[in-house]
Amino acid sequence: MKFFLDTADIDQIRKANEWGILDGVTTNPTLISKTGKPFMEVVKEILKEVDGPVSLETVSLDAEGMIKEGRMLAELGENVVVKIPMTPEGMKAVQVLESEGIPTNVTLVFSPAQALIAAKAGASYVSPFVGRVDDVSGEGMKLIREVKEIFTNYEIDTQIIVASVRHPMHVVEAALIGADICTMPFSVMEKLFKHPLTDKGIELFLKDWEKVPEKPF
Numbered sequence: 001m002k003f004f005l006d007t008a009d010i011d012q013i014r015k016a017n018e019w020g021i022l023d024g025v026t027t028n029p030t031l032i033s034k035t036g037k038p039f040m041e042v043v044k045e046i047l048k049e050v051d052g053p054v055s056l057e058t059v060s061l062d063a064e065g066m067i068k069e070g071r072m073l074a075e076l077g078e079n080v081v082v083k084i085p086m087t088p089e090g091m092k093a094v095q096v097l098e099s100e101g102i103p104t105n106v107t108l109v110f111s112p113a114q115a116l117i118a119a120k121a122g123a124s125y126v127s128p129f130v131g132r133v134d135d136v137s138g139e140g141m142k143l144i145r146e147v148k149e150i151f152t153n154y155e156i157d158t159q160i161i162v163a164s165v166r167h168p169m170h171v172v173e174a175a176l177i178g179a180d181i182c183t184m185p186f187s188v189m190e191k192l193f194k195h196p197l198t199d200k201g202i203e204l205f206l207k208d209w210e211k212v213p214e215k216p217f
Contacts, residue, residue: 004183012186024052057083066093131164
């Protein structure tokens, strides 16, 4: 399973790259606004740092506007993926952009039916939001299981990006289900490293190392 960061913070992206586990980045207008920087400045920094797919979102509500924005975004880099909302107008835009060789990521997906529609429209990626489903007393990971089963049944190539991830177990469960990608906040990626027994083991080994005579380093 690939790890994406859901962020527009270039420092977080650089750190994840240093760890050697970053496969791509997803952004949205909210994340861009949190940087306090101009849109183009943020995007150019990210594209310079990231070799994998970088999702950039359109903001128009009509297909014509989404297509125009999508074409402009695609010109910024070969690894740009255009994020399109799960709406009828969005699906019109997906078909046009994909026919032009511009990959799309259908966002704000909350049901298996929506995921299937996005796939039928030809989307390269579909992003079911597990955390937000949990927020309304649903079962976010059940959504991922159902989407994965449908895509497997019909050998659909659209990749599943597990989005709105809130904690490490979302990542683990996504991997167990067989999702293609999990996009997560930097705080969740950091937590994947953590285990109290690892910390305890390091502490013990270092304590015992001090007892070793004539250490080489």
